[in-house]
Amino acid sequence: MFADVLTDHPAVGRPVVDLPTPAPVVDIALLQGNIDRMAAFFRDRPARLRPHVKTHRAPAIARMQLAAGATGVTCAKVAMAEAMVDGGIDDVFVANQVVARQAIDRLCRLAQRARVTVAVDDAGNVAALSDAAQDHGVTLDVVIEVDAGMGRCGVQPGRPALELAKVVCRSRGLRFRGLHAYEGHVVQHEDVTVRKAETDRMFARAIETRDLLERNGLAVAVVTGGGTGTYNISGVYPGVTEHQAGSYVYMDPSYREKVPEFDLAFSILCTVLSRPSPEKVITDGGIQVLARDHGTPAVAGHPELAYRSLSEEHGNFTVRDGCATDLRIGDVVAVHPGHCCSAANLHDRVYAARQGVVEAVWLVTARGRSE
Ligand SMILES: Cc1ncc(COP(=O)(O)O)c(C=O)c1O
Secondary structure: OOOOEEOOOOOOOOEHHHOOOOEEEEEHHHHHHHHHHHHHHHHOOOOEEOOEOOOOOOHHHHHHHHHOOOOOEEEOOHHHHHHHHHOOOOEEEEOOOOOOHHHHHHHHHHOOOOEEEEEEOOHHHHHHHHHHHHHHOOOEEEEEEEOOOOOOOOEOOOHHHHHHHHHHHHOOOEEEEEEEOOOOOOOOOOOHHHHHHHHHHHHHHHHHHHHHHHHOOOOOOEEEEOOHHHOOOHHHOOOOOEEOOOHHHOOOHHHHHHOOOOOOOEEEEEEEEEOOOOOEEEEOOOHHHHOOOOOOOEEOOOOOEEEEEEOOOOEEEEEOOOOOOOOOOOOEEEEEOOOHHHHHOOOOEEEEEEOOEEEEEEEOOOOOOOO
16 A cells, blocks of 8 residues: 555545535546546557646556556656655656756656656756766656747757757767657647647647658657647657646546546535525635636536636635526535646645545645646
């Protein structure tokens, strides 16, 4: 049993509605369904699934993803990767630039315990990684981040990527593995034709870049990218070898509108605090437990309620015109956060429940681990 799974917590065996609210809850059956659905999609395809764990930040869930066939995990930061390795994951990809000296040292120390891949987009950073890897006596796997359309990090496709790949290949302590390209600007585009067209356009550039590298004698083993909204686009693009979908495990209402085959497995249980008028429902869950960076929260099982606003510790919902609600003060409701990943990062533990009863408490050991 892993230390991040608590089965002797006082909540275990108790109905979720008895939890002190606000309480983060994962429906194990829905979570497992999401994990299995994505795993099944990739099972007989050339690309392997390497889910992004910034959605849940919980090693218990990462282990479920690996048990279902994932090849390793994708992380945003070194500290997140450390939490995953501490939780038994032995293959981590930091899909980001690691540039601070102390962070590079930590990355190298991690490579003494697990297989570590890191993204680069700068020759100076490659030199720093190479020096540190040699000092620590480790080999870091390296992919070149290519900005094939998102406009965030990454070198341009084509020759700039080739030149940087050559630098990596010459650098001791580093092993060139391939290319990383993330279509983050379109993963949630509401128009699936745009989502597909832009994703295909991006990966066409990435694959052309792969071909250029190979024509220059560099073996490109990995082409990685992808998010939940494009799992069936970039995930099947010829030449893509790994897919980084993350949100599919929890989902949130706005993402689900675009990818309805994955269920809302994560919610924050909240108590109705006040019914100041027949059309108002005020809960005890606000920004500090639900986050508010994007998306709109929704109250499970209460389609009559529309989101109005969040303040720090209150959720404010209105009964839609022509509807009524039977909710009363003291009732407990499950609120799906507008953005599951940001909300998950606000909680040190989640209650893992089946049929409304807590089965275990999972520690969110990578919560806040953004260093
Ligand atoms: C580099 C990278 N890959 C994959 C993902 C996962 O995307 P999604 O949450 O849409 O599944 C993200 C999300 O932020 C990301 O930044």
